[in-house]
Amino acid sequence: MKKPEKSVNVRSLAKKAGVSVATVSRALRQPDTVAPHTREKILRLVEKYRFVPDGRAANFSSQRTGLVGLIVPTISNSIYAEFTEAIQSRLQAAGPSLLIVNANYSAEIERDIIRKLIESRVEGVILTGYRRDASLYQLLEHYRIPFVVTWAISPKRSIPSISFDNHAAAAEATEMLIKLGHRRIGLICGVAAINDRASMRLEAYQSVLEKHRITFDETLVSQQPFEIEAAAEAATRLMSNPKPPTALFCANDIQALGALFACQRMKIRVPEDVSIIGFDDLPIVRTANPALSSVHVPARQMGNAAADALIAAARQQTPIKSQIIPTELIMRASTAPLKHSKGTRR
Amino acid sequence: MKKPEKSVNVRSLAKKAGVSVATVSRALRQPDTVAPHTREKILRLVEKYRFVPDGRAANFSSQRTGLVGLIVPTISNSIYAEFTEAIQSRLQAAGPSLLIVNANYSAEIERDIIRKLIESRVEGVILTGYRRDASLYQLLEHYRIPFVVTWAISPKRSIPSISFDNHAAAAEATEMLIKLGHRRIGLICGVAAINDRASMRLEAYQSVLEKHRITFDETLVSQQPFEIEAAAEAATRLMSNPKPPTALFCANDIQALGALFACQRMKIRVPEDVSIIGFDDLPIVRTANPALSSVHVPARQMGNAAADALIAAARQQTPIKSQIIPTELIMRASTAPLKHSKGTRR
DNA sequence: AAGCCGAATGTAACCGGTTACATTGCCGGC
DNA sequence: GCCGGCAATGTAACCGGTTACATTCGGCTT
Numbered sequence: 001m002k003k004p005e006k007s008v009n010v011r012s013l014a015k016k017a018g019v020s021v022a023t024v025s026r027a028l029r030q031p032d033t034v035a036p037h038t039r040e041k042i043l044r045l046v047e048k049y050r051f052v053p054d055g056r057a058a059n060f061s062s063q064r065t066g067l068v069g070l071i072v073p074t075i076s077n078s079i080y081a082e083f084t085e086a087i088q089s090r091l092q093a094a095g096p097s098l099l100i101v102n103a104n105y106s107a108e109i110e111r112d113i114i115r116k117l118i119e120s121r122v123e124g125v126i127l128t129g130y131r132r133d134a135s136l137y138q139l140l141e142h143y144r145i146p147f148v149v150t151w152a153i154s155p156k157r158s159i160p161s162i163s164f165d166n167h168a169a170a171a172e173a174t175e176m177l178i179k180l181g182h183r184r185i186g187l188i189c190g191v192a193a194i195n196d197r198a199s200m201r202l203e204a205y206q207s208v209l210e211k212h213r214i215t216f217d218e219t220l221v222s223q224q225p226f227e228i229e230a231a232a233e234a235a236t237r238l239m240s241n242p243k244p245p246t247a248l249f250c251a252n253d254i255q256a257l258g259a260l261f262a263c264q265r266m267k268i269r270v271p272e273d274v275s276i277i278g279f280d281d282l283p284i285v286r287t288a289n290p291a292l293s294s295v296h297v298p299a300r301q302m303g304n305a306a307a308d309a310l311i312a313a314a315r316q317q318t319p320i321k322s323q324i325i326p327t328e329l330i331m332r333a334s335t336a337p338l339k340h341s342k343g344t345r346r
Numbered sequence: 347m348k349k350p351e352k353s354v355n356v357r358s359l360a361k362k363a364g365v366s367v368a369t370v371s372r373a374l375r376q377p378d379t380v381a382p383h384t385r386e387k388i389l390r391l392v393e394k395y396r397f398v399p400d401g402r403a404a405n406f407s408s409q410r411t412g413l414v415g416l417i418v419p420t421i422s423n424s425i426y427a428e429f430t431e432a433i434q435s436r437l438q439a440a441g442p443s444l445l446i447v448n449a450n451y452s453a454e455i456e457r458d459i460i461r462k463l464i465e466s467r468v469e470g471v472i473l474t475g476y477r478r479d480a481s482l483y484q485l486l487e488h489y490r491i492p493f494v495v496t497w498a499i500s501p502k503r504s505i506p507s508i509s510f511d512n513h514a515a516a517a518e519a520t521e522m523l524i525k526l527g528h529r530r531i532g533l534i535c536g537v538a539a540i541n542d543r544a545s546m547r548l549e550a551y552q553s554v555l556e557k558h559r560i561t562f563d564e565t566l567v568s569q570q571p572f573e574i575e576a577a578a579e580a581a582t583r584l585m586s587n588p589k590p591p592t593a594l595f596c597a598n599d600i601q602a603l604g605a606l607f608a609c610q611r612m613k614i615r616v617p618e619d620v621s622i623i624g625f626d627d628l629p630i631v632r633t634a635n636p637a638l639s640s641v642h643v644p645a646r647q648m649g650n651a652a653a654d655a656l657i658a659a660a661r662q663q664t665p666i667k668s669q670i671i672p673t674e675l676i677m678r679a680s681t682a683p684l685k686h687s688k689g690t691r692r
Numbered sequence: 693a694a695g696c697c698g699a700a701t702g703t704a705a706c707c708g709g710t711t712a713c714a715t716t717g718c719c720g721g722c
Numbered sequence: 723g724c725c726g727g728c729a730a731t732g733t734a735a736c737c738g739g740t741t742a743c744a745t746t747c748g749g750c751t752t
Contacts, residue, residue: 022703060400289607
C-alpha cells in the first residue's frame, strides 16, 4: 500500500539524460566543467521535472552546511531586528544562511537551541549575552564551532565578544542625570537575575550613585520584563513615591516609552517635572513627544562585525578577536536640568 | 598535513563500547529497547566524548526533518513577533523546529528562501500574504510540502489560507469614521504594489468611500514603507493640506503612532481636531496618549491555527482547510465624532 | 605514427546515522 | 530433550548528493 512515487533525484535524472550521476551533479554545481550540449540537456530535464536537489544530502556529503545560528532573547524588541538584518545582509554577501532562533529569555530553551545548532553542524553561532553554563561554551569549542558573544562584553578572555560596554553606557547616562543636578534618580530595567545586560546596567547605576555619595534607594528601582504596560505601571509606582524621583533612567527604550506615557497620564511634565533617559535609541523614541534622550546602541555595526568575524573564523582557522564598539548618549528633549522647586529636597 | 582529528560518531563509539552501531543508535533514540547495562555503558561514553549526533545524517537517513519554515516580510514589526511566538510554542509542543526567515518585502528574496526551504526538505511552510508567482506554489505542491497563507485570505481555493479578512477589517474602520461624521478621511498605508495586505486595505477604504458617495481624493492617501519617521512625515503632509482631513485611518499601528506624534508636534489635537484609527492593536498603542483606536488583529490565534493545520497536514495527508478569523475594531480615545466647526480649527 | 595531454565523463566510495531483517541465546512448555 | 518465542544485539543496505580517481577519446606534438 506504499506510495510508489519515487522522488526525482540525481540518479533518476542521470538515467533519463543518459549520463552519470557525477555529470548531473557537476552540471548543477560547476556548470563550466560540463560540455555545453550535455549541460543544457541536463538543465532541461531539471526544469522539466522541477528537480530541487536535497540540500541535506548535499551539505552532508560535502561536509559544509553554510549555516550560521543566531540566538536572540526575543524578537519583540525591534532593536534586535536591526541587529539581525545587519547580520543577515553580511552573511548573504558571503554565502551562509542565517538561522534565527528566539530563546525567550530562558536558559533552558537556549540550552536546547545550542544543542540543536550543534546537531545541525552550523558553522558559527552568534550569542546574546555572556552569562550561560560553561558546559555550553565547552561544547561549542569541542565541536570547533566559532562563536561570538554580542550585546555584552565577555569577562573571560577565552570567550570572544563583539559588543558595546553596557556598564560604561549606563554609567554615562546616570552621570549625565547627576550632572544635570538630579539626585533622586529612578531606574527601570530588565530582570537582572535572568538578563546579564540588565544586571550590568543596574550595577553601573549603583556604582555611579555610590561614586557621587548618593545613597542607593531600593524603592527607586524596578526590574520589569520588557513590556510597555509593565514599565508604565512601574513608572506610575515610582512617581507615586512620597519623595518621587526627578529623573528616570530606563535601561531600555520600550520601558522609557512606557514611563513617558505613564507620566503624561499622571500629568507629570517631561522634562519639566521629571527627566527621562532611555537605552537603545529606537527610531520611535526620536519621533515621540518629547523626543527621548537615549543611549544609542551600535546594533548595526555590532551585527556587521559579528558576522564578519564569524565568516573570517570559518574561512581561516583564526580565533575571533574581541571588540568593543562605542555607544553614544544622545540628548533630546526629555531631559532638563533639575529645577529647585521650594519645599523639596535638593 | 591533514588534521588527524576523527570526529566521534556512532561507529567509533560503538567500537569503544564493544557493541554495534545499531545498539548505539537505539540507546539514543529508543532507550528502552536496549538492556539497561548496555545502555548505561553507551550513555557514559556519549557523555565522556561529548557526542552530539549529526542531525543532518539523522534526518537524512530517517527521511524526516522535523522542520517548518516561516517566512515573514519583516521582523521589525512586533506584531509578527507575537505571531511567531504563537507558532513556535505550538510547534515545540508537537515536535518540529521553526525556521524563521525574513523576506524583507522582497519577492526575489522570498523566491530564494522558498527554494532553500524546499532544498532542506521542510515539512511545512507558513507564508505571509498570498500574492506571489504561481510557480512557487506549484513547486511546493510538487514536493508535497504543506503550506498555508497567513495575514491575507487567498482568493484561490487551491491555496489554503488561515487569516483574518483585511478588506472587511479596513472597511469596518473606515465605516466607523464615516459613522462618526467624518467625510475627509486620510489614509496612510503600506506600499500596495509590494504588499497585498496594504493593497486590500486601500481597496476597502476606497470602496467604503464610494459606497457613501464620498469622492476619492488622491491627495489624502499616502503609501509609505513601515517606518515611523516616514509615516510622521506623511501625516504632516496630509494635515498640511489646504483642506485637511478630519480623520486618519492608518493601516498599521506604527504608522498610526507616527501620525499621532506628528499631529502632537503640529499642535493638532487628537481626537478633537483629528481622529486616528490604527491597525494591529499593538500593546504600545494601548498605552499611548491618547490610547489609539485600532483594529485588533488575531495574530496569536492565526499563528496557533496555522501551526496546528501544518502539523495535522504533515501527520495525516489531509489538505489544509482555509479559515477566516474575526478581527475586532477597538475604540479608544483617539477617535471622536466630527465637530462642525465652521472654517477654523484648533 | 607513436606518444602525450587534457577535456569530458564515468565509477564508486563516502558522509553518519537509521532501520529492516538476521542472528544469538535463554527460558519455559510439552 | 526439543522447539517456539522473545528479548537483545548485530549486519548491512540505504538515504542522495559529492568528489577523488579512473577511463575514454580526439587532437596535437615531434
